[in-house]
Amino acid sequence: MKKITIKDIATQAQVSISTVSFVINGKGQKMGISTNVIKKVQDVAEKLNYRPSMIATSLRTGKTRSIGLIVEDISNQFFSDLARVIEDEAKNIDYRVFYCSTGDDDERSEELIHSLLQANVDGFIITPTQNLESSIDLLLKLKKPVVLIDRYFPGQKVSHVVMDNYEGSHSATKFLINKGCKNIAVVNNTSEMVQMKLREEGYRDALKEEGLYNENLVLHMEYHSNEEARIASIIKFFKKNAEIDAVLFLTNYMGLTGLQAFKDMGIEIPGNISVISFDDHDSFKLHTPTISVVAQPIEDIAIKSIQLLMSQMTDMEAFEVEKSLKKGKLIIRESV
Amino acid sequence: MKKITIKDIATQAQVSISTVSFVINGKGQKMGISTNVIKKVQDVAEKLNYRPSMIATSLRTGKTRSIGLIVEDISNQFFSDLARVIEDEAKNIDYRVFYCSTGDDDERSEELIHSLLQANVDGFIITPTQNLESSIDLLLKLKKPVVLIDRYFPGQKVSHVVMDNYEGSHSATKFLINKGCKNIAVVNNTSEMVQMKLREEGYRDALKEEGLYNENLVLHMEYHSNEEARIASIIKFFKKNAEIDAVLFLTNYMGLTGLQAFKDMGIEIPGNISVISFDDHDSFKLHTPTISVVAQPIEDIAIKSIQLLMSQMTDMEAFEVEKSLKKGKLIIRESV
C-alpha cells in the first residue's frame, strides 16, 4: 500500500492538483469551485483515505502546527500534569505538542532547543535552566514565539507565566507561625533561579515580620546529588538543629526526600515537626500523615501559557510581552 | 535573522549545492571531493551556523529519524520511566522520540497512530489498547516497523516485548502462601488484555496448586471509574471478605488506590493484611510500611524494544517477528 498524494486524487477526480488542494483546505467556496467538483474531490479523498503529508505542507508553508514543550523532568508529577493540560489545550486549537525533559542540564536544554528548531516547531513553552538565557535570546532573535513557565529571567523581555511563589511561601510560613511554631526551617536547593529565590524570600519575610527569622534554619541542598546524599544532608541538618518544630520544603522532590529522612530518623509528623511542601503529589495525599502543600495552579498556568503563545504565533509583530502571575493554593492536611 | 540553507553555503563557498550536500553528509571523501573544498565548505557551514532542515530532508528521503512512542499514560511512573530509557537509547542511535498517551482510549489511540503516521515517524513502539488490533494491522500493511510493549494480541504477528506476567504474579502469590497466608485476594481491572489475564492466571494457578483458590477473593474494578468509586469498591470488597489475610494488586495504580482504601478503613499492613503490588512506584518506597512489589524490568524492556525496532527499520524484508519475555523482580519490603 503506497502513500496517497494529492496527485492521485487529482488523477482519479480528473481535476488539477490545485483544485484538489483548495478543496482539501476548505477554500473551495472561496475560490469559486463548483459544488459538483468539490463534492467529487471530497468523495475521492475519502475513498482513498487521503492524509495530507504534514512534512510537505510544512516545507511549503514554513508552519508545522506544533509546539515544543521543554520541561525540567517529565517524570515529575508537577510537570507531567502540566504537560497533559497543555497538550489538551493545544489539541483544541489543532496543534501537536512535542515534549522533552532537560534534567536541569543547560547543555541538554540547548540541544533540545536546537533540535526543536530543526523540527521547525511554531512556538516554544519552556521551563528554562539556570544558564539558558542566551539560548532564549536566540529564539527571540529568530522571531520564534516563546513563553517561559515556572520561572524566568528577571531582566529578559519574554512572556512568562509563573505561580506567585513569594505569596505562596509567605502564606504557608504565616500559617505555621499562627499555628504557634517558633523554629521554622526551610529546605531549598542551591539553584539561583528566581522562582526558588522568591520562595525563600517569602519564607524569610514572613518570619522577619514576626521577629522569628534565624538564618541557621535554612538548608540548601545540591540538586544533582543522589538520593542517599540528600537524605544524609537533611538528617544532619535536623540533628544539628533539634529545636526545629516546623519545616517548609520548597519543591515536591525535596519534600519527598525529607519525608524519607524523617522516617529514617523516627521523627513524627506533626508531633515532633509540622510539614508543608511545595507542589502537590500523590505521595503527599497517601502519606501517613497526609502532607500539607502549596499546590501550583497547574491548569491556570497551562491555559495562560498557551494563550500567550497563540497570540504571539498569530501576530508576532503586534504582540507585547506579558508577565502573568498565578496564585497558588495552600492545602492544609494532617501534617501541621 | 533568516534561516541559513544549503544554497547560502554554496554561494559563499563558491561551489555547487550538491557538493555542499555531500560534504555536510560526510560523503565528501567517498565522492572524491578534494580536501580543500571539504574544508572550505565545513568552515562556511560552521561560520554561518548552518542547521539542515529536518523537514526538507524528510520530504526528500522519506525518513525522519524519529520514533513514535504511544503509552497508556505518560504521567504514570511506570510509563514515564520506560519512556525515559527508550528516549535515551534512541538518542544513542541518533533518533528522536515523540511520545503521547492513550488514556486507555481506543479512539484516541487510533488518532495518535494516524497523527504519527502523518508526521511520518520511522517506527512505532506501542502499548496497545484493547481494540487496537486493526490499527496495528494497518501499520503492518503500510510496512511500518512496529514493536508492542507491555501487552500484545496473541493471534497477531507483531514483535513485542513484555514482562513475564504469569511468572511474576505466580511467584508473588507463592511467596504469600509460603508466608502462611491462607486467604489471598487479588485486585484486577476489567481489562481483557492478555497481560492482565496472565497476571490473574499466575495468581490463580499458584493458589490452585495448593488447593487454596477461592473465586470470591477476586475483585475486578472498572478502569474508567473515578478514584472515589474505586476506593469505595475496594472497601466494600474487603468488608465483605473479612477473612482476607493478603492481597495482590495487579497494577500500581490499583495498589495506590488500595492503600488509600486500607487507610480509610484502618486496616493495618502487614498486621491485618499482607500486600504486594505490581509495578514499583516512589509512593511504595515511601509508604509506611514500605510496600513489596513485582517490579517490571523496565530497562530490559526499553532496550529490547528499541533493538527489535531498529532491526525492522534497517531491513523490513529480512526481519522476523520476535516475541520477547523479560523476567520481573519480586522486591520484598515491610508489607508482607
Place this chain on the structure above:
DNA sequence: CTGAAAGCGCTTACAG
C-alpha cells in the same frame, strides 16, 4: 470557474 508553474530545502543519479 480551473490549470500550469514556481518554489519550500534538501538528496542523488547522471553527465562531464
Place this chain on the structure above:
DNA sequence: CTGAAAGCGCTTACAG
C-alpha cells in the same frame, strides 16, 4: 573531481 537537474508533496500567485 564537480555541477545541473529532477523530484519528494504540498500551496498559491498568476493567467486564462
